Amino acid sequence: KNxxxxxxxxxxxxxxxxxxxxxxxxxxxSALHWLQQHPGGGIVSLFMLSSGKKxxxxxxxxxxxxxxxxxxxxxxxHPRDSAVYxxxxxxxxxxxxxxxxxxxxx
Amino acid sequence: xxxxxxxxxxxxxxxxxxxxxxxxxxxxxxxVYWYQQALGLGLQFLLWYDEGExxxxxxFPPRFSGRQFPNYSSELNVNALELEDSALYLCASSLxxxxxxxxxxxxxxxxxxxxxx
Numbered sequence: 001k002n003x004x005x006x007x008x009x010x011x012x013x014x015x016x017x018x019x020x021x022x023x024x025x026x027x028x029x030s031a032l033h034w035l036q037q038h039p040g041g042g043i044v045s046l047f048m049l050s051s052g053k054k055x056x057x058x059x060x061x062x063x064x065x066x067x068x069x070x071x072x073x074x075x076x077x078h079p080r081d082s083a084v085y086x087x088x089x090x091x092x093x094x095x096x097x098x099x100x101x102x103x104x105x106x
Numbered sequence: 107x108x109x110x111x112x113x114x115x116x117x118x119x120x121x122x123x124x125x126x127x128x129x130x131x132x133x134x135x136x137x138v139y140w141y142q143q144a145l146g147l148g149l150q151f152l153l154w155y156d157e158g159e160x161x162x163x164x165x166f167p168p169r170f171s172g173r174q175f176p177n178y179s180s181e182l183n184v185n186a187l188e189l190e191d192s193a194l195y196l197c198a199s200s201l202x203x204x205x206x207x208x209x210x211x212x213x214x215x216x217x218x219x220x221x222x223x
Binding site: 031033035041042044045048086088090093094095097099 | 139141151162163164194212213214216219
């Protein structure tokens with residue numbers, strides 16, 4: 001079993017839909033990151049969380065330390081949100097989920 | 107302000123050769139991280155340098171090595187290249203280990219795509 005599990009692996013949505021991507025982890029962590037990777041490989045760090053909730057524009061990230069679970073929400077999704085979203089946890093080193101491939105159709 | 111830069115963008119090598127990849131962090135950042143993303147696989151942590159010292163290492167053989175220079179730029183060396191070393195190698199930088207949680211926020215470079223034939 002992977003130490004960082006993401007679901008779903010693939011997600012297709014219509015423009016405007018509310019999106020949720022989940023991440024569960026089994027190791028002790030000091031922080032959790034949500035990353036966005038576009039085709040071509042470039043990675044952008046969206047959030048770094050150690051507790052609670054963060055919001056940036058249409059993106060919201062939450063973390064429940066007791067349940068070892070985090071969610072990334074995208075409100076009013078747009079085709080430009082199409083990318084792979086990766087959950088990463090920082091303990092002694094960084095461990096990554098396999099990613100969720102999101103496709104938003106117009 | 108310039109972001110994290112990596113060179114070269116693409117690198118083609120033959121099995122058995124050595125590859126050297128370079129990373130320049132954001133100005134003021136002292137930590138550099140290296141990651142491997144092989145085709146069809148997720149990101150894997152390779153190395154972490156801070157203030158010139160290797161702080162942590164992922165589960166990779168010793169032929170993967172690196173160093174961090176006094177100006178905080180970093181080099182990743184891969185010796186005795188194997189076909190499965192073909193991957194996108196990403197570098198990230200952060201402020202460092204002091205200053206609270208925000209100092210661990212990582213900023214990624216565009217990557218070096220290494221192809222081993």
